[in-house]
Amino acid sequence: MDSEAGRAAVSVRGFSAYYGGKEALRDVSLDVPENCVYALIGPSGCGKTTLLRSINRLNDFVPSFSREGEIYVGGTEVFSLSDRRGTERLRRGIGMVFQQPNPLPISVRGNMALPLAEHFRVPRAEMDARIVDRMKQGAIYDELKDKLRSSALALSGGQQQRLCIARALMLDPPLMLFDEPCSALDPIATYAIEDLLSSLKRDRTIVIVTHNMEQARRVADYTAFFYLGKLVEHGPTERIFSQPGSRLLSDYITGRV
């Protein structure tokens, strides 16, 4: 098991999560291999977001949250980090993109510069070069190269979301978490982001929550299906969708759950 945890980018072991007395996840174990897209699917309320926000310990900010079990990221058990610095360093290495695009109410450039400027003193020229590069990676540079100084709130939803992805890339995180990144976007913006995901996984690992099964099918190498807080089934996306191993999953795929 330990060797497995070493090879996987994320390794979840016997993980249960609670909000007060209410159970949100029960005894989940799974491994996310490196350099792949791993999708978490399942009906609303089944605990996908809870798992995602446990990986970078963002759920620490929910007072009623508690958990059992372990999550390893790059070999480190995240809940063993007991001090503030440790968790902050952990989060720095994990990019997160939320369901609602959440640019700060400052300029496009200000948004891009923030994560890096927060942790390192970077000369201006270097910062600019890095911003251009990451905006290109985020497939947003051509659209926004003349709008670096304008407010990020003036962009369309799809542009805001890609800006948020590009912003998360500024710190070069080896692991990225996406929580239904397309649910607030129209189909064209959705395709733009799906394209982006496949180019991003070349040198990083991506965990994406989605309740759009077609999306999981299109972008994910592996898929895990959750139902009522339990991990029902997981494996290569191909197999999950062509030969569902459980009645629950096949019902979900055909839209009956």
Added chain:
Amino acid sequence: MAGASIVVIALIFVFVFYKAAPVIGASGVGLALSGGFDTQVSKAFYAPAGSPTPAFGMLGLIAGTALSCGISTLCASVMGIGAAVTVCEFCGRRGAAFFIAVVRLLAAIPSVVFGLIGLIVVVPLVERLFITVDMQIEYLDYFQMTGRNLLSSVVVLSFMIAPTVVSLSADAIAAVPDSLRETGYAFGMGHFRVIWKIVLPSARPGVIAGVLLGAGRGTGEAIAVSMVCGGIGVIPSAGFGLMNLLAPTLPLSAAIINKSEAMGSGHVAGALFSCAALLLVLGALFSLTARVVSRGFGPGGSGGGIKA
């Protein structure tokens, strides 16, 4: 309804400027650039009926307003924004709601009560802490040094302005969505960095609106200040340095109260209406700017955290 209030406001402006016109005409730019208001008022009061309108100089009063209001707005902003951040970010939702309710009560205290407390507590304290007999003698040629001075005015005004700053800032901070804070945490930022780089910038339009409305209240505030300011429009001098804080002062609004006993003379009335005219313009400027700023930037004016 809105139309009626616009008409009333317009009439107030017309009336005040009509009453001020003779003095403004007789004084020209000297009205804003020269001093001596106190002696001019008493001269005008004893002038024989029918004499031509004398020139007035309000520089001392303008300086009094600028200094008392400027310094107290600065103090109130530091205290107020600090309090709003502390309460909203560290005291939990219920603690914050309770504190804000108390602060709103503070804002509703009549200003004469602030003045009374200033007179009973602040003035003697300032006199005991900062003023010695030696100093009084040293400055005897320039002004009379008592506890009623610029410093006392600043202290009283700060406590009157702070509630406005606190409650508008707190509203703006509370309206910053948690998703923006989480963005910061997800980048590995600590709580203080999130407050500094994310919460405050997002709340900025509301915070600035609070400061401007507070400054507006500061310029217009009359009763409380007139009770503790000393009542003489001394023009500050760079040579006195910090001693300017211990000199008596007379802001425009307090001057209207202070000199109103001399209103029997038409010329004095005209001079006081000139003060009122300037105050009207200042007040309008502050609240208009506050409006514009709080509307924020970006599409639909969602630039910051305030629900205007």
